[in-house]
Amino acid sequence: MNIGVAGAGAVGCYFGGRLSEAGHEVTFLARGEHLHAMSQQGLVIQEEERQFLVDGIFTGNVAALGDVDLVLFCVKSNDTKEMAQQLKAVIKERTLVMTMQNGVDNEEILNDVFGADRVLSAVTYIQAAVDEPGKVSQQGRVKLVLGALDPSTDFASAVVSLMQEAGVDTVQSKNIRVRKWNKLLWNATFNPLSAISGARVGEILDDDQLRKTAETICREVIDVAIHKGILVEPEATVSHIFSRAEMARQHRTSMLQDRLRGKRMEVEAMCGYITKQGALLGVQIPALQSIYSVLNFVNDQQNKTSVLKT
Ligand SMILES: NC(=O)C1=CN([C@@H]2O[C@H](COP(=O)(O)OP(=O)(O)OC[C@H]3O[C@@H](n4cnc5c(N)ncnc54)[C@H](OP(=O)(O)O)[C@@H]3O)[C@@H](O)[C@H]2O)C=CC1
Ligand SMILES: CC(C)(CO)C(=O)C(=O)O
Numbered sequence: 001m002n003i004g005v006a007g008a009g010a011v012g013c014y015f016g017g018r019l020s021e022a023g024h025e026v027t028f029l030a031r032g033e034h035l036h037a038m039s040q041q042g043l044v045i046q047e048e049e050r051q052f053l054v055d056g057i058f059t060g061n062v063a064a065l066g067d068v069d070l071v072l073f074c075v076k077s078n079d080t081k082e083m084a085q086q087l088k089a090v091i092k093e094r095t096l097v098m099t100m101q102n103g104v105d106n107e108e109i110l111n112d113v114f115g116a117d118r119v120l121s122a123v124t125y126i127q128a129a130v131d132e133p134g135k136v137s138q139q140g141r142v143k144l145v146l147g148a149l150d151p152s153t154d155f156a157s158a159v160v161s162l163m164q165e166a167g168v169d170t171v172q173s174k175n176i177r178v179r180k181w182n183k184l185l186w187n188a189t190f191n192p193l194s195a196i197s198g199a200r201v202g203e204i205l206d207d208d209q210l211r212k213t214a215e216t217i218c219r220e221v222i223d224v225a226i227h228k229g230i231l232v233e234p235e236a237t238v239s240h241i242f243s244r245a246e247m248a249r250q251h252r253t254s255m256l257q258d259r260l261r262g263k264r265m266e267v268e269a270m271c272g273y274i275t276k277q278g279a280l281l282g283v284q285i286p287a288l289q290s291i292y293s294v295l296n297f298v299n300d301q302q303n304k305t306s307v308l309k310t
Contacts, residue, residue, distance in 0.1 A: 001019075001024050001025075001069050001070060001162060002024070002025050002027075002067055002068045002069050002070075003016065003024050003026045003027070003068055003069065003071075003072065004026075004027045004029065004065035004071045004072070004091075005026060005027065005028045005029060005071075005072045005074060006029050006062075006065065006071050006072065006073050006074060006075060006083050006087055007029065007030075007073070007074040007075030007079065007083060008028035008029055008030040008034075008035075008038075008043075008058070008074070009074065009075075009076075009130055009136075010128035010129050010136055010138075011074045011100050011101075011124060011126060011128055012028065012072055012074030012100070013028065013043055013045065013054075013128075013130070013136040014045060014126060014128045014138050014142075015072055015074075015100065015144075015163075015168070016028055016054070016072060017043060017045045017052070017054040017056075017136070018168055019162070019163075019166050020054045020055070020056045021052060021054065021166070022165060022167070024162075024166075025056075025057075026054075026056040026057070027056065027057040027068060028056050028057065028058050028059070029059055029060070029061075029062060029064065029065060030058060030060065031060050032133075033133040034133040034134060035058060035059075035060050036133065037132075037133035037134025037135075038134045039058045040134075041134055042054055042055050042134075043056065043058070043134060043135075043136065044134060044135045044136070045135075045136050045137075045138065046131070046135065046136070046137040046138070047137075047138050047139075048138075048139060048140075062086045062087060062089075062090055063090050065087065065090060066090045066091060066092070067092070068095060069094075069095060070096045070097075070159065070162075071087060071091065071095060071097045072098055072100055073087075073097050073099045073101065073106075073110065074100050074101065076101070076258075076264070076266055077102070077103050077106055077266045077268065077269035078264055078266060078268065078269075080099075080101070080109050080110070081109055081113075084097075084109055084110055084113040084114070085113065088113050088114065094118065095118070096119075096120060096155060096159065097110055097118060097119050097120070098119075098120035098121065098122055098146065098159060099119070099120070099121050099122065100122045100124045102124075102183065102184070102187050102191075102254070102266065102269060102270070103180075103184060103187075103266065103269030103270065103273065104177065104180045104181055104184050104273065105268075105269060105273045106121075106269070107119065107149055107177065107180070110149075111149055116148075116149040116150040117150050117153055118153075118155075119148070119149045119150075120146055120147065120148050120149070120156055120159060120176075121146065121147060121148075121176045121177075121180060122144045122145065122146040122176075123144065123145040123146070123173075123176070123179045123180055123182075123183045125141060125142065125143040125145075126138060126140075126141075126142050126143075127139045127140050127251055129257060140247075140248075142169060143170070143171075144163055144169070144170040144171075145170075145171050145172075145173050145176070145179050146159060146160060146163075146170060146171075146172060146173065146176065147172055147173040147174060147175070147176030147179070148176070149176070149177075151174050151176075156172055157172060160172045177230075178230055178231065181225050181228075181230045181232075182237075184270075184274075185218065185221055185232070185237060185241055186241050186244060186245070187253070187270055188217060188218075188221045188270055188271065188288065189214050189217050189218040189221065189241055189245075190204060190214060190253055191253040191254065191255040191256070191266075191270045192217070192255065192267070192270055192271050192288065192291045192292070192295055193210065193213060193214055193217065193291065194252065194253040194255065194256040195253065195255040195256045195258070195259045195295060195298075196291055196294055196295060196298075197210060198256065198259075199256075200249065200250060200251060200252055200256075201245050201248045201249055201250075201251045201252075201253065202248075202249030202250060204245075205242070205246065213287060214242075215238065215242075216287045217285075217287045217288050217291070218237075218238050218242075219234065219238065220283070220284075220285035220286075220288050221274055221285070221288065222234050222237055222238070223278075223283050223285070224274050224277050224278045224281065224283050224285060227277075227281040227282075227283050228277060228281065255267075255270060259298065259302075262302055262305070263302070264299055264303060265295060265298070265302075267295045267296055267299050271288050271292040271295065272292060272296075274288060275288060275289050275292050
């Protein structure tokens with residue numbers, strides 16, 4: 001299959017790399033030093049046990065994705081609208097677009113731009129990072145749960161097979177929005193708190209005050225999910241989220257990694273969306289709301305600093 005990666009950073013390079021290794025033609029859309037390094041030396045992927053070199057097409061020109069059959073949509077949520085509009089102008093009418101992003105609002109944007117009948121969504125379980133330009137590392141388990149936004153369409157199973165044949169543990173879901181909400185509950189509990197405090201997941205679990213705050217946020221977000229009509233059993237969900245966190249003790253969440261690198265954090269996707277939904281639905285979420293206001297300020301400051309640097 002002819003596959004495009006829109007936003008070849010950590011996630012896009014990893015899954016695009018696995019598909020390229022399985023023999024598919026993959027075009028990686030990237031930019032800056034990372035694109036330069038991949039164009040010169042190829043893409044190096046470091047997994048725990050092995051390293052492999054990906055020899056794909058590396059480009060900074062979105063028009064190079066014009067002929068692909070499937071786009072892995074992997075930009076940070078802050079860039080979703082802009083990337084979706086750029087893609088819409090160049091891809092074929094029948095090209096499938098699969099978001100592998102965190103959060104639940106990217107689906108709404110992609111739905112508006114492309115129509116639900118060709119958008120897929122994946123819950124992405126992976127711990128990947130761009131360690132240096134041209135080099136991506138991945139640790140721990142890799143798993144995808146994927147489904148179509150419109151479950152009456154039948155193309156999700158073909159993409160599940162594509163991933164499975166490339167050796168990626170992938171299952172199909174008929175209710176992908178609920179699965180995405182479940183992941184968002186984890187991310188909203190740990191990502192903003194880790195970004196504001198600088199703590200790894202294990203440090204949040206071990207510090208009484210931080211743990212209490214994480215639990216408070218978790219319950220707030222569960223409340224919003226329930227008011228949105230997502231079926232969640234609060235006690236079982238809190239306990240599941242905290243037991244999954246035990247397996248990621250050393251992890252610096254993607255939001256903390258962005259903050260440490262001076263990059264714009266996904267504040268809207270991880271807290272802004274939930275805060276706004278809470279306000280619309282009349283659900284009080286003071287803990288997450290406070291963290292949202294601080295992280296928004298930090299994001300704006302980082303943005304100003306990077307503008308000053310350029
Ligand atoms: N990393 C992880 O382990 C996980 C991440 N996720 C989610 O997956 C999504 C992607 O995350 P991740 O891969 O870490 O993010 P990255 O920042 O590593 O990757 C996104 C890439 O897209 C590039 N990009 C953005 N706009 C353009 C453009 N117009 N043209 C070319 N390149 C562009 C970015 O470039 P630049 O850097 O210059 O902005 C960056 O290289 C996020 O929603 C994240 O929350 C989900 C599970 C795990
Ligand atoms: C915890 C993790 C790596 C789960 O895949 C994640 O989604 C993040 O750090 O944002």
